[in-house]
Amino acid sequence: MTKRSALQAIPQLLQEPVFVGIDVGKSKHVAGFVSSTLLQRHQRFEGCPALAFENSREGFRILIERMQTLAPLEHCTVLMEKTGHYHRALLQYLQEFDIAVYVMHVQERPKGMMKTDKRDALGLANHLYNQLALGIQLADKTQLVRRTIPATPAAAQLKGLIRHRYELVGEATRRKNKLIAICDELFPEMTKVLKNPNSLTALTLRERFPTPAALATASMGSLLEIRGKAYVLSDAKLAELQHLAARSIGVRDLIRQRGLVLEQTQLIKELRLHQEHIEQLEHEIKLIVEQAREGKILASMGIGPIQVATIMATIGNIENFPNAGSLKSYFGWAPTVAQSGKTLDWTGQTRGGLRTIKQMMFLVVAHVIKQDSQWAQLYERLVQAKYPYDERRGVRVGRLRVFGRVAGQMIETMYALLKLDAEVLSKVPNGQDPPAPTLYDPELHRRHREGHYQPLKSSPHPAVITLLPPISSE
Numbered sequence: 001m002t003k004r005s006a007l008q009a010i011p012q013l014l015q016e017p018v019f020v021g022i023d024v025g026k027s028k029h030v031a032g033f034v035s036s037t038l039l040q041r042h043q044r045f046e047g048c049p050a051l052a053f054e055n056s057r058e059g060f061r062i063l064i065e066r067m068q069t070l071a072p073l074e075h076c077t078v079l080m081e082k083t084g085h086y087h088r089a090l091l092q093y094l095q096e097f098d099i100a101v102y103v104m105h106v107q108e109r110p111k112g113m114m115k116t117d118k119r120d121a122l123g124l125a126n127h128l129y130n131q132l133a134l135g136i137q138l139a140d141k142t143q144l145v146r147r148t149i150p151a152t153p154a155a156a157q158l159k160g161l162i163r164h165r166y167e168l169v170g171e172a173t174r175r176k177n178k179l180i181a182i183c184d185e186l187f188p189e190m191t192k193v194l195k196n197p198n199s200l201t202a203l204t205l206r207e208r209f210p211t212p213a214a215l216a217t218a219s220m221g222s223l224l225e226i227r228g229k230a231y232v233l234s235d236a237k238l239a240e241l242q243h244l245a246a247r248s249i250g251v252r253d254l255i256r257q258r259g260l261v262l263e264q265t266q267l268i269k270e271l272r273l274h275q276e277h278i279e280q281l282e283h284e285i286k287l288i289v290e291q292a293r294e295g296k297i298l299a300s301m302g303i304g305p306i307q308v309a310t311i312m313a314t315i316g317n318i319e320n321f322p323n324a325g326s327l328k329s330y331f332g333w334a335p336t337v338a339q340s341g342k343t344l345d346w347t348g349q350t351r352g353g354l355r356t357i358k359q360m361m362f363l364v365v366a367h368v369i370k371q372d373s374q375w376a377q378l379y380e381r382l383v384q385a386k387y388p389y390d391e392r393r394g395v396r397v398g399r400l401r402v403f404g405r406v407a408g409q410m411i412e413t414m415y416a417l418l419k420l421d422a423e424v425l426s427k428v429p430n431g432q433d434p435p436a437p438t439l440y441d442p443e444l445h446r447r448h449r450e451g452h453y454q455p456l457k458s459s460p461h462p463a464v465i466t467l468l469p470p471i472s473s474e
Contacts (some may be wrong), residue, residue, distance in 0.1 A: 004361065016037060016367075018033070018034075018071040019034055019133070020076055020078045020079070021080075021125030021131065023124070024083045024087040024090070025055070026389070028054055029090065031165050033049050033051075034128075045123070049150070050387050051063065052118075055086070055163060057093075072097070077102065078094055078099055079127065079145055081104060082105060082125070083106060087103075100147060101148050104127075116373075119131055131145055138255070146320065150317065151316035152312075152316070154291070154295065155294070157471045159313040159316070161313075161315040164281060164287070165281045169278060172274040178267055182264045188248070188250060189212075190245075192240075193241045193444060194241075201232045201233065202403040203268050203271070205226055217243040220235075238428050286305045289308050290305075292424075294418060295312060297438070298414060299438040302367075302375075303368070307367075318422050324412040327415050331358060333358065333404060334353075335349060359413070365403050365406050373442065374442055374445045375409075377408065378406060379406050421437045424438075
């Protein structure tokens with residue numbers, strides 16, 4: 001039987017789930033198709049059919065048409081690896097057809113195995129078939145497949161904004177470090193008067209008078225004009241700054257000085273541009289957070305708008321996480337245990353998780369424990385109970401370890417509130433306004449800590465069986 005006749009016979013045979021694995025590339029993808037019937041026909045998954053298609057709308061259409069020749073789209077399930085951003089357009093296209101899409105981490109190929117795009121795609125399809133159809137359990141969690149549910153509109157919009165802001169903050173920090181280094185070489189005495197050489201007043205002075213000689217010979221009127229109405233520097237401080245500039249030990253080589261001045265001028269302009277863009281992004285981010293239901297829920301826990309936006313963008317859709325433990329692991333704040341016999345017994349924090357949200361959660365915990373909140377009381381109680389007081393240093397040793405406990409409980413609370421809100425929204429009929437979201441209640445949290453726990457979900461009443469009296473025979 002030819003390949004064409006075999007494919008023509010497939011639609012009459014495949015009235016069963018079809019599992020599609022897609023090897024993602026930059027300009028071209030390869031899809032492999034596996035099912036029980038295809039495995040019986042071809043004996044091994046490497047012999048099952050495959051399709052190469054372009055990374056374009058026309059290529060995506062060809063993929064959909066091939067899937068429809070094998071089985072109805074509602075019977076098709078797709079698996080892709082997380083390979084940068086190349087899979088996102090295809091993922092969105094498939095979800096528009098309500099096709100179940102699963103993702104997994106990029107897997108390391110065993111050494112000595114033949115490598116082709118077709119084999120990789122069919123291997124993914126077979127991996128999906130083993131887990132979903134056969135129910136094979138895997139010890140390595142990195143090989144688990146997870147279904148991807150589209151992010152909420154607010155989270156989808158925040159994802160790019162938060163990432164761009166993170167990059168701009170990094171670029172601005174690098175320019176600040178360079179400007180500090182140039183100040184240390186040109187005019188190191190400046191920090192005696194202006195502690196921050198990158199403040200608004202300091203940058204204006206450095207831009208107007210780039211060298212100590214120019215600052216020392218400047219008129220007091222021009223200095224007062226730069227100071228403006230903010231009055232950051234008094235007249236005495238300005239006079240002291242000129243006195244230090246006249247006796248500066250900064251570089252005197254004119255050639256080197258000229259190069260530093262040019263670099264400093266460009267860095268100041270670049271820094272101001274980055275700061276302007278960061279301010280615009282933060283304004284837009286705050287508006288989105290204030291209007292989103294998830295933003296209102298997370299903000300009620302005492303978290304700032306930028307931190308709330310980062311958490312929302314990272315989660316995407318709470319339905320992607322089956323339990324609070326998976327969310328903690330994704331955030332990088334899940335505990336890890338190493339135990340073997342009597343010689344190895346160790347508990348610590350996982351090294352996985354996303355670096356950005358892991359750092360952000362540390363800042364969130366550092367902020368909430370300084371407030372009058374239940375989180376601060378939990379932190380103080382654990383520190384006093386578990387870590388000794390160092391009289392020489394005047395602090396308790398090991399306080400930072402409690403951050404993991406507080407962060408874990410905060411993530412569990414986030415998960416419970418967001419999951420409850422998602423379930424409420426799923427029950428709202430189309431066209432009807434949803435109820436207000438359930439916010440974090442500090443008083444309810446206090447009662448929970450005192451032992452009066454009440455679950456957020458109302459448990460159904462047990463079925464009551466009423467026994468009727470026996471019917472008299474009389």
